[in-house]
Amino acid sequence: MSVETTQTTKETIRNFILDSINISGLNDDDNLFESGIVNSLFAVQLMTFLEKTFNIEVTMDDLSMENFESVNATSLFVERKQNHQQ
Amino acid sequence: MISLLTNEQKKRYEEFKEFIKAYVEPYAAKWDYNQEMPDDFLSLLGSRGYLGSNIPVEFGGKGWDFVTFGLLNEAVGRGISSLTDLLTIQAMVSSSLLKWGSSEQKGKWLKPLAKGEIIGAFSLTEPNVGSAIQSLETKINKRGDKYILNGRKKWTSYGQKAGLFLVFGKDEDKSVACLLSKDTPGLQISPIKNMMGFRAAHMAQLKFNDIEIPESDIVGKPGFALSHVASIGLHYGRISTSCSALGLLRACFEESVIYSSQRKIGSKFVGDEGMIRTLIARMGTDLHAGSLLCYSACKAEDEHTPDVYEKVQMAKYFTSKAVVKAASDAVQIQGANGCHESSNVARYYRDSKIMEIIEGTTQIHERMLGKTFVEKAARLIKEKK
Numbered sequence: 001m002s003v004e005t006t007q008t009t010k011e012t013i014r015n016f017i018l019d020s021i022n023i024s025g026l027n028d029d030d031n032l033f034e035s036g037i038v039n040s041l042f043a044v045q046l047m048t049f050l051e052k053t054f055n056i057e058v059t060m061d062d063l064s065m066e067n068f069e070s071v072n073a074t075s076l077f078v079e080r081k082q083n084h085q086q
Numbered sequence: 087m088i089s090l091l092t093n094e095q096k097k098r099y100e101e102f103k104e105f106i107k108a109y110v111e112p113y114a115a116k117w118d119y120n121q122e123m124p125d126d127f128l129s130l131l132g133s134r135g136y137l138g139s140n141i142p143v144e145f146g147g148k149g150w151d152f153v154t155f156g157l158l159n160e161a162v163g164r165g166i167s168s169l170t171d172l173l174t175i176q177a178m179v180s181s182s183l184l185k186w187g188s189s190e191q192k193g194k195w196l197k198p199l200a201k202g203e204i205i206g207a208f209s210l211t212e213p214n215v216g217s218a219i220q221s222l223e224t225k226i227n228k229r230g231d232k233y234i235l236n237g238r239k240k241w242t243s244y245g246q247k248a249g250l251f252l253v254f255g256k257d258e259d260k261s262v263a264c265l266l267s268k269d270t271p272g273l274q275i276s277p278i279k280n281m282m283g284f285r286a287a288h289m290a291q292l293k294f295n296d297i298e299i300p301e302s303d304i305v306g307k308p309g310f311a312l313s314h315v316a317s318i319g320l321h322y323g324r325i326s327t328s329c330s331a332l333g334l335l336r337a338c339f340e341e342s343v344i345y346s347s348q349r350k351i352g353s354k355f356v357g358d359e360g361m362i363r364t365l366i367a368r369m370g371t372d373l374h375a376g377s378l379l380c381y382s383a384c385k386a387e388d389e390h391t392p393d394v395y396e397k398v399q400m401a402k403y404f405t406s407k408a409v410v411k412a413a414s415d416a417v418q419i420q421g422a423n424g425c426h427e428s429s430n431v432a433r434y435y436r437d438s439k440i441m442e443i444i445e446g447t448t449q450i451h452e453r454m455l456g457k458t459f460v461e462k463a464a465r466l467i468k469e470k471k
Binding site for chain 1: 314
């Protein structure tokens with residue numbers, strides 16, 4: 001995965017999060033779930049967004065907070081899934 | 087809304103309505119009175135694939151799109167709400183398994199669920215825990231390579247008939263979901279009779295006494311049972327319930343216009359009265375608005391867009407509130423005739439209130455949607471600055 005693609009993935013994910021929750025800013029390593037700014041509804045919204053946007057499927061094996069805790073973690077997860085599906 | 091459907095969807099909707107007219111409407115009052123849905127009818131329902139309409143063909147289901155699933159729920163909702171409750175829970179359990187089940191769990195359970203050979207019950211609500219699901223008291227504690235299930239569940243739809251239970255509990259601070267077969271030692275099922283509405287929905291309470299659960303029967307992963315497994319199940323439950331409430335709303339509307347055009351007060355028909363026309367105008371408009379909200383929600387599910395959760399919540403919130411008002415007005419239009427047990431609208435009145443309580447109360451929906459809308463507004467204001 002190129003640096004450019006990684007940046008695009010991060011930006012797409014960051015924009016979705018900023019569009020979905022009312023926060024002023026978001027660093028790529030900010031932990032979304034520990035901070036309490038998101039709820040379980042957001043968790044499934046994010047999952048649906050990732051599946052639709054990046055054409056991946058989130059399954060039971062992917063259920064780990066480490067995969068979704070931050071923009072960076074989610075971006076890496078998406079790229080792993082895409083590489084795995086190729 | 088009909089104009090938005092494909093020819094295939096229209097054809098299936100006609101098929102569903104004909105089925106309900108022939109096999110449900112003539113018996114609905116009796117089933118409601120007896121508080122029971124006959125086994126031979128449930129077998130017929132299963133054989134037509136109506137209990138697995140949303141399950142992919144590869145798992146024995148019909149693999150229909152969610153607009154068609156919504157149409158099925160609407161048609162059944164016109165007949166009897168106790169039956170749509172079955173479609174609701176079957177979809178909640180099968181969708182949870184489809185999304186979060188292991189290959190082994192899907193292989194074992196989805197086909198019998200799709201064929202209606204077993205009924206799946208969604209066991210979330212407890213005697214002391216309703217909307218605040220984070221406070222579940224049922225324990226599913228890990229002991230070595232197994233889990234031990236203890237606790238109680240209440241208001242479990244079709245609990246008396248279910249062959250499989252999807253049970254939610256906690257292991258310390260982690261939420262856990264597990265599958266439980268009805269013949270498991272330590273599981274006690276007690277019927278709940280005399281509900282106000284959904285009287286033929288075989289409601290039950292469950293008691294779990296030191297039941298051993300193998301790790302292979304855990305659904306999803308510990309820690310994600312409420313945030314992901316229950317959320318998905320409830321989401322599909324809301325799609326079903328919103329369309330079921332819409333069907334009941336259509337029943338109220340159709341009964342009211344027929345009664346109003348036939349019943350006379352002196353020399354005038356009931357429908358000639360302006361006050362009655364006001365009630366019917368509101369009912370008909372709510373029916374149309376509700377059908378568009380339900381279509382939009384089901385379409386979003388088919389297109390798998392992230393805003394589907396919000397759209398489904400709006401559909402459920404609107405149709406469940408509208409049907410309570412419509413059922414009340416339908417009784418009002420019929421006067422004393424509508425207050426007797428033999429009247430369809432009396433049953434609609436009792437069933438309608440349940441719609442506002444199941445799969446998230448009206449107040450829970452107001453909290454969720456209110457938060458969504460306020461946050462959206464706050465973002466718009468920020469963008470303008």
